[in-house]
Amino acid sequence: GENVEQHPSTLSVQEGDSAVIKCTYSDSASNYFPWYKQELGKRPQLIIDIRSNVGEKKDQRIAVTLNKTAKHFSLHITETQPEDSAVYFCAASRRRRALTFGSGTRLQVQP
Amino acid sequence: DVKVTQSSRYLVKRTGEKVFLECVQDMDHENMFWYRQDPGLGLRLIYFSYDVKMKEKGDIPEGYSVSREKKERFSLILESASTNQTSMYLCASTQSSTSVNEQFFGPGTRLTVL
Numbered sequence: 001g002e003n004v005e006q007h008p009s010t011l012s013v014q015e016g017d018s019a020v021i022k023c024t025y026s027d028s029a030s031n032y033f034p035w036y037k038q039e040l041g042k043r044p045q046l047i048i049d050i051r052s053n054v055g056e057k058k059d060q061r062i063a064v065t066l067n068k069t070a071k072h073f074s075l076h077i078t079e080t081q082p083e084d085s086a087v088y089f090c091a092a093s094r095r096r097r098a099l100t101f102g103s104g105t106r107l108q109v110q111p
Numbered sequence: 112d113v114k115v116t117q118s119s120r121y122l123v124k125r126t127g128e129k130v131f132l133e134c135v136q137d138m139d140h141e142n143m144f145w146y147r148q149d150p151g152l153g154l155r156l157i158y159f160s161y162d163v164k165m166k167e168k169g170d171i172p173e174g175y176s177v178s179r180e181k182k183e184r185f186s187l188i189l190e191s192a193s194t195n196q197t198s199m200y201l202c203a204s205t206q207s208s209t210s211v212n213e214q215f216f217g218p219g220t221r222l223t224v225l
Binding site: 001006009031032034042043044045046049051089093096097098099100101102103104 | 142144146151152153154155156159161167169170201205207210211212213214216217218219
């Protein structure tokens with residue numbers, strides 16, 4: 001079955017710096033790669049996603065890149081702010097619209 | 112706005128008890144999912160359902176079963192709760208279409224098995 005690995009498990013940056021989180025997946029049939037943000041005590045919420053026919057997608061300070069050949073995708077957050085502090089999960093699609101999630105990255109933005 | 116609700120935010124049960132966790136979504140979504148979330152392990156898929164009365168095992172189905180009698184409701188059942196099932200349980204739903212789409216999550220149920 002699908003396996004998704006996510007690195008790093010924790011990331012601490014200074015406010016205004018960039019943050020990068022990386023994921024690899026194993027199933028070449030995966031074609032949808034979402035990123036979810038989970039704030040403390042809250043439910044995961046989608047922040048950005050990318051499909052396999054696209055190499056990069058941007059939404060304001062957030063961008064995702066996908067390398068299908070290498071089977072890896074990354075989340076880039078620029079000009080980080082304290083409210084970006086949260087746990088971030090990557091995921092890859094599998095059969096019947098299910099997702100396999102990575103293990104999560106705890107991002108801490110120091111003011 | 113999609114609303115996914117779960118029957119309890121916190122639940123404490125004893126070893127051996129039968130436990131029911133319920134999830135309801137109000138957006139007519141065909142697909143519903145149960146995950147458990149443990150520190151350092153991310154969200155692991157337990158079971159999912161792609162239609163009423165249809166279900167499929169996820170990655171960690173042992174010790175769990177599910178029921179989907181109505182489209183809006185998806186129940187997770189722990190037949191005989193054990194301490195290693197202490198966890199946060201998250202339900203999610205997504206619409207059915209020709210492609211995979213965003214999953215919407217419930218608030219979670221933190222289950223403690225003593």
